[in-house]
Amino acid sequence: MDGRDWGLFLLPYEQTVEELKVKFKTMRAELKKREEYAPIEFVTGRVKRISSILEKAKRLNVPMDQLETGIEDIAGIRIMCQFVEDIRRVAEYIRKRKDLKLLYEKDYITNYKESGYRSFHMIVEYPVQTALGQKQVLAEIQIRTLAMNFWATIEHSLSYKYRESLPDEMRRRLSKAAEAAAVLDNEMSSIREEILVAQKQFEDDSNVTSRVLTLIHQLYFYHLVNEAMEFQERFNRIWANQGAERDMEEMKELLEDVLKLMKAYRKEDSNED
Numbered sequence: 001m002d003g004r005d006w007g008l009f010l011l012p013y014e015q016t017v018e019e020l021k022v023k024f025k026t027m028r029a030e031l032k033k034r035e036e037y038a039p040i041e042f043v044t045g046r047v048k049r050i051s052s053i054l055e056k057a058k059r060l061n062v063p064m065d066q067l068e069t070g071i072e073d074i075a076g077i078r079i080m081c082q083f084v085e086d087i088r089r090v091a092e093y094i095r096k097r098k099d100l101k102l103l104y105e106k107d108y109i110t111n112y113k114e115s116g117y118r119s120f121h122m123i124v125e126y127p128v129q130t131a132l133g134q135k136q137v138l139a140e141i142q143i144r145t146l147a148m149n150f151w152a153t154i155e156h157s158l159s160y161k162y163r164e165s166l167p168d169e170m171r172r173r174l175s176k177a178a179e180a181a182a183v184l185d186n187e188m189s190s191i192r193e194e195i196l197v198a199q200k201q202f203e204d205d206s207n208v209t210s211r212v213l214t215l216i217h218q219l220y221f222y223h224l225v226n227e228a229m230e231f232q233e234r235f236n237r238i239w240a241n242q243g244a245e246r247d248m249e250e251m252k253e254l255l256e257d258v259l260k261l262m263k264a265y266r267k268e269d270s271n272e273d
Contacts, residue, residue, distance in 0.1 A: 004064075010074075015128045017046065017077065020045060020126065039087075040079055041082050041146065043078070044078045046076050047075060053071060071138075072139075073138075073140035074138070075137060078141075078143075079141065081143065082145065083188060084186075086145075094122055109148075115171070116181075118152075119152060122140070123139075124141060145185050151177055158170060215258045216258060227261060231257070
């Protein structure tokens with residue numbers, strides 16, 4: 001042990017994780033606005049625990065004075081996708097970024113590990129501004145589907161419990177589970193278009209409903225109390241009569257009527273001014 005100040009050592013890695021999480025979440029939001037669909041489902045990040053850093057340094061024979069270059073995943077970002085096809089798209093977006101430098105990639109999807117592990121890894125160099133100036137920090141970005149992540153999380157926990165000496169029966173069952181996760185991803189890919197259409201329809205319907213309720217609430221501020229109450233009763237009636245497969249036509253008509261009233265009121269209010 002070299003007696004280093006671990007809190008100080010890990011600060012740039014913590015900053016790297018926080019900044020990259022914000023950037024990838026922002027990228028998700030922008031893609032959703034531009035394309036109405038974001039290949040990123042959600043983003044997480046973590047800084048490796050000190051005990052894990054020491055264990056990996058020992059396993060890889062990395063000297064303590066070379067941790068910053070010898071261990072590439074002290075800062076880790078995980079990007080989750082719905083579909084396997086999305087992983088390649090996200091990787092391409094990352095390759096084009098100018099705020100980080102891609103060093104190399106590890107494709108464990110095409111060439112998955114013997115254990116069954118599947119994921120796409122990108123090792124990047126990211127510049128962070130510290131009190132002493134700019135510092136280049138290595139980080140690992142893992143891109144995987146939700147099914148891949150579920151399997152990897154369970155496998156990681158079991159490997160930690162058994163100190164990477166998993167019983168043969170456990171390895172066999174994990175391998176079988178990995179195959180099942182891969183089958184699930186393939187099935188989801190085969191109905192990808194239907195899933196995306198359904199998700200968009202659900203989001204559009206939710207937006208209409210939310211907008212109707214927001215506008216009805218605004219009517220009270222314009223002192224259009226009777227109108228607001230009538231629209232609310234109409235909304236309640238429509239909502240109560242809709243079945244499992246919601247027909248949104250009546251709700252859209254209600255939205256148009258509320259908008260017409262709002263427009264007429266604002267025009268009248270403007271003329272009085």
